[in-house]
Amino acid sequence: MKTIITIGRQFGSGGHMIGQKVADHYGIKCYDKELLAKAASNSGFCQEMIQQQDERPTNSFLYNLVMDTYSFGYNASSFVDMPISQKVFLAQFDTIKQIAKEGPCVFIGRCSDSALDDRSDVINIFIHADEDYRIKEIMHRYPDITTEQKARDFMNKKDKQRQSYYNYYSTKKWGRADTYDFSINSSLLGIDGTVNLIIQMVDDFENRH
Numbered sequence: 001m002k003t004i005i006t007i008g009r010q011f012g013s014g015g016h017m018i019g020q021k022v023a024d025h026y027g028i029k030c031y032d033k034e035l036l037a038k039a040a041s042n043s044g045f046c047q048e049m050i051q052q053q054d055e056r057p058t059n060s061f062l063y064n065l066v067m068d069t070y071s072f073g074y075n076a077s078s079f080v081d082m083p084i085s086q087k088v089f090l091a092q093f094d095t096i097k098q099i100a101k102e103g104p105c106v107f108i109g110r111c112s113d114s115a116l117d118d119r120s121d122v123i124n125i126f127i128h129a130d131e132d133y134r135i136k137e138i139m140h141r142y143p144d145i146t147t148e149q150k151a152r153d154f155m156n157k158k159d160k161q162r163q164s165y166y167n168y169y170s171t172k173k174w175g176r177a178d179t180y181d182f183s184i185n186s187s188l189l190g191i192d193g194t195v196n197l198i199i200q201m202v203d204d205f206e207n208r209h
Contacts, residue, residue, distance in 0.1 A: 001026045001104050003202050004119065006112040008126040008166070008174065011158035012134030012141075012151075014186050014194070015127040016108055021195045022202075023106040031099060032108035089169055109162065113180070114170040123205055125198060126180040131155075133187035 005022060009015025016032055023030035089111075096107060096115040100122075107116075113124040129137075131152070138151040145151050166174035177183050182201060186194045 001028065001202075001206070002121060003206055004100055004104055004116060004122045005106045005198070005202065006116065006122060006124045007106065007108050008113065008124070008162075008180065009109065010128045010134065010175070011155050011162065012137045013127045013129035014137065014191050017191055018127055018186065018194050018198070019106045019108045021191070022198050025195070025199055026104065026202075028104050028106065030106040030108065031096075031112075093169075111166055111169045114172065121209075123182070123202060124180045126175060126177075126183045127186050127194065128175065128183065129185060129187035 005019070007015050007019045009018075019032070020030045092110055093115050096110070096112050099105060099107075100116055100119065104121075113122070116122045134155055135148050135151045138155055139145050139148070142151075142154070145154060163174040166172075172179040182198075184194050184197060189197060
């Protein structure tokens with residue numbers, strides 16, 4: 001196993017569970033919230049600050065400014081004046097690159113596909129699902145959400161947040177088929193069926209490279 005897998009996901013589609021099961025199959029690490037702790041450790045930001053800014057864009061964000069800053073290093077004068085959310089993004093962006101150098105793993109969200117777009121050993125996957133399926137999953141996962149309307153509102157809020165974050169911090173578009181190598185409907189295949197399909201795709205990819 002030598003492939004890095006990134007997973008973008010609609011809220012309630014089971015993306016985290018799918019990523020973890022794929023990682024378990026290959027005996028590699030899956031980075032979701034774990035990435036936050038590592039980014040905090042590497043950057044010197046406290047973990048609470050990283051969590052507060054996690055996958056949250058700011059309206060003032062300019063992708064090119066941050067990428068220029070990243071290219072020239074953290075000592076660039078523009079980095080000093082940058083809002084904290086953008087500094088946190090750079091810390092995560094840098095941490096993703098560092099972790100990828102250590103070997104194969106699974107990344108969940110956080111623009112990991114964009115961070116690794118200069119590598120040829122990466123498969124980028126997007127997990128989506130039918131609305132009814134996601135609403136049921138959300139109500140099962142969050143017992144305090146007691147009505148379908150509350151689940152739908154929460155789902156739309158989280159998806160909008162992830163879409164805004166991705167579209168600010170990436171040159172591509174969240175959820176669009178041509179952004180990823182594969183887009184999979186987990187409500188059609190189920191969690192285990194989706195996991196099996198990803199494993200098959202990864203194995204085929206490795207056999208061709």
